[in-house]
Amino acid sequence: MGFIFIGIFNAMAITAQRNGLSVAAVSSKMSVVIPVLFGFILYNESIGWIKGLGIILALISIYLVTVNPDKIIKGSSFVFPLIVFLGSGFIDTSLKYLQTTFVQKNDIALFSSCIFATAFVIGILITITQLIKGTFKFELRNLIGGIILGVVNYFSIYFLIKAISYKDFESSTIFTLNNIAILLTTTVLGIILLKEKLNIKNKIGVLLASIGIILVSIAGQF
Numbered sequence: 235m236g237f238i239f240i241g242i243f244n245a246m247a248i249t250a251q252r253n254g255l256s257v258a259a260v261s262s263k264m265s266v267v268i269p270v271l272f273g274f275i276l277y278n279e280s281i282g283w284i285k286g287l288g289i290i291l292a293l294i295s296i297y298l299v300t301v302n303p304d305k306i307i308k309g310s311s312f313v314f315p316l317i318v319f320l321g322s323g324f325i326d327t328s329l330k331y332l333q334t335t336f337v338q339k340n341d342i343a344l345f346s347s348c349i350f351a352t353a354f355v356i357g358i359l360i361t362i363t364q365l366i367k368g369t370f371k372f373e374l375r376n377l378i379g380g381i382i383l384g385v386v387n388y389f390s391i392y393f394l395i396k397a398i399s400y401k402d403f404e405s406s407t408i409f410t411l412n413n414i415a416i417l418l419t420t421t422v423l424g425i426i427l428l429k430e431k432l433n434i435k436n437k438i439g440v441l442l443a444s445i446g447i448i449l450v451s452i453a454g455q456f
Contacts, residue, residue: 235328236352242321243353249314259300259417261318266413267293268323269330273406277334280404280453288449289406291442292414298439299417330405333395342399346392350384410450414443 249258270289273279337345364370394412398405421440424430432440 235325235332235349236354237356238321238325238328239349240353240356242318242325245314245317245321249318252311253315256301257312257315258318260297261315262322263296263300263413263417264293265319265321265323265326266296266409268320269326269409270406272327272330273404273409276331277405279406281406282453284449285407285453288446288451288453289410290446291449292410292446295414295439295441295443295446296417298435299421299443300439301435326409329391329395330398333399337395337399339399342392342395346388346395349391350388407450407453411447414447418443418447 246258246262249261274281332345333342361370394408397403397408397412418440421432421436425432
């Protein structure tokens with residue numbers, strides 16, 4: 235898991251550079267379909283018309299909110315976006331499988347720490363290799379940004395595992411709500427902090443995302 239974490243993180247960075255940030259975001263968030271299908275098939279999780287409709291609306295909203303044709307780099311390869319899609323889906327699916335099969339509730343912090351410790355060791359080995367080759371350039375801001383991002387990512391994984399460990403919540407519901415909530419939060423922050431403007435497709439996507447969250451949330455009550 236640690237190897238996949240650092241690998242997909244780098245694949246996302248390459249995707250953002252070569253294909254544009256919108257493609258990287260869509261590839262990452264659309265991967266929610268993989269753990270959702272996994273939950274239906276392997277764990278026999280419920281799928282009523284309300285929940286199904288909510289998930290479909292959520293997937294449509296991801297595309298509408300995220301994709302900006304003006305920011306997609308023409309002629310770029312979609313190999314890395316495919317890697318991000320499959321890798322992100324595999325990570326979420328593996329978290330559910332490992333949590334169900336091996337990880338006890340009292341060991342969630344230890345499990346999360348092992349993932350990030352492994353990724354850290356791999357990152358150090360890559361850095362050493364780059365130092366030997368003379369291709370590594372140290373910048374303090376990268377170190378500070380990496381530490382902040384690492385702390386945030388650690389707790390996001392920790393609380394995600396805590397969430398899917400509760401029997402009252404199905405993983406298909408948690409993963410859908412998690413991805414759409416992140417999408418809406420980043421959209422709102424982009425408007426407030428970066429003064430981003432939403433086009434008509436983006437606005438429709440935000441509306442569909444909101445409806446999707448409501449439908450998925452209330453699905454278990456019907």
